[in-house]
Amino acid sequence: MSLTAIDPFLVAVVLLNFFLLGTGRLKALIFAVALQGAILGIIYPLAHQGIHPSGSNVVSLRLLALAAAMIVIKAGVMPRMLVYAMREANVSWRIDPYIGLTTSLLLGAVGTGLALVLSRTLPLRSEHASHLLVPASLSTVLTGFLVLTTRREALTQVLGYLVLENGIFIFGLLLVDALPLIVEVGVLLDLFVGVFVMGIIIHHVNRQFTASTSDHLSALKE
Amino acid sequence: MIYNGIHLLLVAAFPPLLLGIINRTKAFFGGRQGPPVLQPYFDLWRLLRKGSVQSTTTTWIFRFGPIVSLTTAFFAALLIPLGPDRAPLSFAGDLLLFAYLLALGRFFLVLAALDTGSAFEGMGAAREVTFACFAEPAMFFCLLVLAKVTGSLRMVELFHGSLFAGTGTTGAPLLLVLMSWFLLMLAENCRIPFDDPNTHLELTMIHEVIVLDHSGPMLALLQQGAAIKLFVFASLLVRLAVPLDFQNPWVSYPVFVAAVCLVAVLLGIVESVMARLRMVLVPHVLTAAAVTAAFGFVLLVTLQ
Numbered sequence: 379m380s381l382t383a384i385d386p387f388l389v390a391v392v393l394l395n396f397f398l399l400g401t402g403r404l405k406a407l408i409f410a411v412a413l414q415g416a417i418l419g420i421i422y423p424l425a426h427q428g429i430h431p432s433g434s435n436v437v438s439l440r441l442l443a444l445a446a447a448m449i450v451i452k453a454g455v456m457p458r459m460l461v462y463a464m465r466e467a468n469v470s471w472r473i474d475p476y477i478g479l480t481t482s483l484l485l486g487a488v489g490t491g492l493a494l495v496l497s498r499t500l501p502l503r504s505e506h507a508s509h510l511l512v513p514a515s516l517s518t519v520l521t522g523f524l525v526l527t528t529r530r531e532a533l534t535q536v537l538g539y540l541v542l543e544n545g546i547f548i549f550g551l552l553l554v555d556a557l558p559l560i561v562e563v564g565v566l567l568d569l570f571v572g573v574f575v576m577g578i579i580i581h582h583v584n585r586q587f588t589a590s591t592s593d594h595l596s597a598l599k600e
Numbered sequence: 601m602i603y604n605g606i607h608l609l610l611v612a613a614f615p616p617l618l619l620g621i622i623n624r625t626k627a628f629f630g631g632r633q634g635p636p637v638l639q640p641y642f643d644l645w646r647l648l649r650k651g652s653v654q655s656t657t658t659t660w661i662f663r664f665g666p667i668v669s670l671t672t673a674f675f676a677a678l679l680i681p682l683g684p685d686r687a688p689l690s691f692a693g694d695l696l697l698f699a700y701l702l703a704l705g706r707f708f709l710v711l712a713a714l715d716t717g718s719a720f721e722g723m724g725a726a727r728e729v730t731f732a733c734f735a736e737p738a739m740f741f742c743l744l745v746l747a748k749v750t751g752s753l754r755m756v757e758l759f760h761g762s763l764f765a766g767t768g769t770t771g772a773p774l775l776l777v778l779m780s781w782f783l784l785m786l787a788e789n790c791r792i793p794f795d796d797p798n799t800h801l802e803l804t805m806i807h808e809v810i811v812l813d814h815s816g817p818m819l820a821l822l823q824q825g826a827a828i829k830l831f832v833f834a835s836l837l838v839r840l841a842v843p844l845d846f847q848n849p850w851v852s853y854p855v856f857v858a859a860v861c862l863v864a865v866l867l868g869i870v871e872s873v874m875a876r877l878r879m880v881l882v883p884h885v886l887t888a889a890a891v892t893a894a895f896g897f898v899l900l901v902t903l904q
Contacts, residue, residue: 385772386771386775389772389775389776389899393776393895396888396891396892396895400884400887400888402881479884480883480884480887483884483887483888483891484887484891486891487894487895490895490898491894491895494902495898495902497902498902510899510903
């Protein structure tokens, strides 16, 4: 199995997970998510090459185009939009989580350890069981959930969703030979629209309540 | 025999040069010319000739602190390999002795600080010990990963320079250990971003406030001890990062010395471009270092 070429990138993704959970600055969080997206963009064609060593040229050209689009959107457009939203809505640069940063970092570490142990017991195909795809994916999904649930800003919720999607994307790499490219394009488009819509919602929440923390969104009112 | 001589010579004479290089690098980034590279040696010589003033509240512990601090650092330096894969002292399990020699030196330093009865020194001692609690797991996770990779418990074999010799499974964990060890080096030697060695504000100092009451020859011993400790951590970092497995030790010694000087330049650059962390964030970063090394360990266990 020649998928070991992507292992260093997956380790980098997991390290970025730790950074995401540990950082106290919103901008650092945005850029780390962007970097993670860029790394996934690099992994994607590499994983394809691992599956089809002989790979036909037509596919690889489309593949490279998709990877480039992914890097541009995830590492170029989205962070810009989020930084813009952050500036427009006067979101504070400081992340103020419900649980301490160290606690969430340790939770992430324990989760990653569990993911590594757990993925060995999963009944995977023999070529999938050996490398890091599944644990990295589970760890990233868990990080996404942690960011979603423990950070109170509306903007960090968007970032949590993005990390969650990154994790699911890594899991999708297992099916890389079965999944048509059009699905990936669709997901990317959905994500783009999602971030766009969230940007507008944050703006409105901010105008309505003068602060965009999700605390205000917990009670329904007529 | 001759290699032991070179080892002793390097440990005794080389460490202050690292401080000189760091200061010179920082001066370069600050647009100044800076002090001569050999300035730490002049400082040590000046301090050794001076008299010493001691508070009347101090006891023998206060005078004992610098001596223990220097000797423990020196003995720790005898356990590690420098150029070739050999050390003057080596036995199975000496990694524990290495870790706790450093801890013993710190313990006596803290005792000496508490012995002065000064409020500032007590504060510094509390901080030093608190941060040591967070640094120790990081160090042991690093050593654990290396022990698992090499299957040995001797410092000499642990730091075999195996990062680039390693196959696919050990490469990633060793890289994580390297990152963790770099953070550990900064924290253990009280460099920016954990502590500022040049600050003169008692409220923000950690290590420097502990040695505030020592003067003359005792301060010289402390400074030499701190320099040796920095040298120990820098050498182990070099052993991790640079492949030194030359057949001829006369090649590996110069390569090793050059690499340690490069680490000093790197430290100077880090200190020039970074501000120090807020005090509450220090345990946080040290936890991150421990988590990184622990992740390396879990990775190693799962991959094998």
